[in-house]
Amino acid sequence: MSTATTTHQDDHHGDHPTGLARWLFSTNHKEIGTLYLVFSLTMFFVGGAMALVIRAELFAPGLQLVHPEFFNQMTTMHALVMIFGAVMPAFVGLANWMVPMMIGAPDMALPRMNNWSFWIMPFAFTLLLATLFMPTGAPAAGWTLYPPLSLQGGNSLAFVILAIHLMGISSIMGAINIIATILNMRAPGMTLLRMPLFVWTWLITAFLLIAVMPVLAGAVTMLLTDRFFGTSFFNAAGGGDPVLYQHIFWFFGHPEVYIMILPAFGIVSEIIPTFSRKPLFGYTSMVYATASIAFLSFIVWAHHMFTVGMPLGAMLFFMYATMVIAVPTGIKIFNWIATMWRGSMSFETPMLFALGFVVLFTIGGLSGVMLAIVPANFQYHDTYFVVAHFHYVLVTGAIFAIMAAVYYWLPKWTGHMYNEKLGKFHFWWSTIWVNVLFFPQHYLGLAGMPRRIPDYAVQFAEFNLISSVGGFMFGFGQLLFVYIIWQCARGGEKATAQVWEGARGLEWTVPSPAPLHTFDTPPLVDDRIAVHQDKLT
Amino acid sequence: MKRTNELIVGLAVLAVISVITWGVFAVGDNMTSGVSAYSRDVFQLHNTILGIVTIIGVLVFTAMFTSIVLHRRSKGFKAAGFSHSTKAEIIWTAIPVLILVVMSVPATRVLIDMERTGGAELNIKITGYQWLWQYEYVEEDISFYSALERDSNRARQLGSGVDPRDVDNYLLEVDNPLVVPVGTRIRFLLTSDDVIHSWWVPDLGWKRDAIPGMINEAWTLIEEEGTYRGQCAELCGADHGFMPIVVEAVSQEEYASWVAEQREEIAQTAHDAARLWTREELMNHGSRVYQAQCASCHQADGSGLEPAFPALVSDGVPSGDLESHLKTVLDGREGTAMAGFRDRLQPQDIAAALTFARNAWNEDGSEGEVVQPATIAEFDQG
Secondary structure, three states, rough: OOHHHHHHHHHHHOOOOHHHHHHHOOOOOHHHHHHHHHHHHHHHHHHHHHHHHHHHOOOOOOOOOOOOHHHHHHHHHHHHHHHHHHOOOOOOHHHHHHHHHHHOOOOOOOHHHHHHHHHHHHHHHHHHHHHHHHHOOOOOOOOOOOHHHHOOOOHHHHHHHHHHHHHHHHHHHHHHHHHHHHHHHOOOOOOHHHHHHHHHHHHHHHHHHHHHHHHHHHHHHHHHHHOOOOOOOOOOHHHHOOOHHHHHHHHHHHHHHHOOOHHHHHHHHHHHHHHHHOOOHHHHHHHHHHHHHHHHHHHHHHHOOOOHHOHHHHHHHHHHHHHOHHHHHHHHHHHHHHHHOOEEEEHHHHHHHHHHHHHHHHHHHHHHHHOOOHHHHHHOEEEEEHEEEEOHOOOHHHHHHHHHHHHHHHHHHOEEOOHHHHHHHHHHHHHHHHHHHHHHHHHHHHOOOOOOOOOOOHHHHHHHHHHHHHHHHHHHHHOOOOOHHHHHHHOOEOOOOOOOOOOOOOOHOOOOOOOOOOOOOOOOOOOOOOOOOOOOO | HHHHHHHHHHHHHHHHHHHHHHHHOOOOOOOOOOOOOHHHHHHHHHHHHHHHHHHHHHHHHHHHHHHHHHHHHHOOOOOOOOOOOOOHHHHHHHHHHHHHHHHHHHHHHHHHHEEEEOOOOOEEEEEOOOEEEEEEEOOOOOOEEEEEEEEHHOOOOOOOOHHHHOOOOOOEOOOEEEEEEEEEEEEEEEEEEOOOEEEEEEHOEEEEEEEEEOOEEEEEEEEOEEEEEEEEEOOOOOOOOOOOOEEEEEHHHHHHHHHHHHHHHHHHHHHHHOOOOHHHHHEEEEEEEHHOOOOHOOOOOOOOOOOOOOOEOOOOOOOOOOHHHHHHHOOOOOOOOOOOOOOOOOHHHHHHHHHHHHOOOOOOOOOOOOOOOOHHHHHHHH
């Protein structure tokens, strides 16, 4: 319906195709943003279905449903699909929609490349998911693809590696586009330190992407040549070193963790001030904290591999460096709470998800501090304690923030308010069951259950059963999310331009729904609009 | 007035959150304190850090929920305008730094203790295989393999119909446990023959990866006699979940007599490799070897799991001629998961497994070849 209301406005941009061609050939940041978000939501359910296979098999001790090999394929594919298919594209989609509107730019800097960045993704995931139907099955060595195990699998490894290359190209192009847009296309008066936090966190994330995606590409290319062209980068018998792969992989992998959480920090830093009706506390320190986290993310990679046998000095260095990350992360959490403090809070769905994020991400962060302590890490490593930790930061961290963002900006995208009652129900349902799902996994890990096993000793039965029940309830509850979005896209109470009483920023100065083209003439930005900043005196 | 209000509500919120936190700890499991001085140090360290982060979490959430309770628009609370406080920001940067320094002191001390692997009275080399462990007592010249015990292995097959609760120590029992003396400083040397594994017994307080081409070190000094169980902790393929570890810590006297027993067995094994076996002996022994070594991939009935793990029978007849069968078992097949068993098994084990595989599933009841241990030895030399 947004097409109908906006056609007259974009006459000066020439013909706008309709139907399939509209989406295939679109160079419009809003349409491409929508494509990314729909793609991400689809992958969220594909990856979620795999998670339910895992939780179904783990419902009770003994093997009831799948062979161990297929179970391993599920854990591997679940991670790859969720990381590269659900979380990352969701953030890129949000950046596409919001970054130009938040900085007063008419579109992304490189619109055709924007189209290409997106349309690579369906091909990449076709290649990745096709491996499930190949004779040797999908990769089953974990998403980290550690050799020598990953080299034992069938030829489907080549498809996975090609898919990872494609995702990497897409991510790098997306990142270049975001950096070019932010650095070149800000409206007059939108100085760097007036930018909304979401824009800041994405700018830093984009640099992380450009720095580490090529490293991942290098690592998997070496796997490819080891497997198919007779090299021995990671083969000890040929003079190589299996641990070398882990160093290279985690040099990508740890910044990748922050790629998936920094934009979430940005989202929460937008939402909490809006619903607290109070400017963000410590804007400048938020920016510096984000940059510090990004820097530290490059020097902590080996904390994922304390058990491989490193020199004492190396372990001490990586332990201390990892602990230091708690400082800027703590600053962020304290700033959010200081933003709420003596605000005038209301609790619409986006705020609920943002508050859920702050609490549950903090729990994930605190278990992260525990994991940094090397001697304790020797016990926690590769157990369900780790599984619980990273699902707290990724599901109740990244994904809760994405859901908060969707509820926050959905009225701006569709022009309608979503069903607030259902939204709140979605929040409470998700929050309760996600904790039933992941909290008991801390206990399982401490009690000695390794991760990535399809079957377990009977003393782990009770908590696994509880976790599986939580998994199914949480998983099926997400269908409600789809229904709420669908309902909101089709109609509902008309949204105002500002949508939320406390909302400030350029995106709230354009009508709802946002017309296809916004800010053809750049707005003038002054302190009245950029209230998220400290008073720069 | 505002301040008093915040204080009172804050204390109430603190009480509620503390009760919830206590409940969360009360229903859950905690780490084991283990059976060595080192593992107790780790447990102590874990509890200290857990305590610190719990207090931090409780305080942070108390501040947050106090605000949520009081500072609501629905209560007509008017928003303050502040957005900055250098003093507050310095405080909440400095205090976490101090807490981290406090945490790092015991962490560093315990880590340095773990890394001091010298002064061992007993050296044991651990080699990971898909999916069993080999233990070699360097000083004693004893060496054996340790795999998932039969009852567990049978029960864990897909659709076995066996309730895991009826199996003693389901998935945590092995055929040959690692026997070690208490009160003895033991050094472990860890490596792998194929992919990366990780040797983990929670009661010892550590895990360490077993990596092909590398040798890692770790040590323990067990103080209490008992049986301690663990598992492989690094994903190592299809049966990663089915390669447990059992450590039997016994008194030094018991250990000495166990060593003597093992020596006798070695002599018996050498004798067995040389003598002629009957068909029945080979079939009985072969059935055991097959279940332990071959069935996880090729399945108990030899039907395999296509395409990764081929069937050993087609239409009721063992497939392939004897010589290529023997060669595959001894040397493995490159590019597949099939490992060579030349060094893993005794000639009589290989002979028995081959005899079993070539006779057990003949539907017409005809008798297949019998393979003698001596044949294996001959083949191996020629």
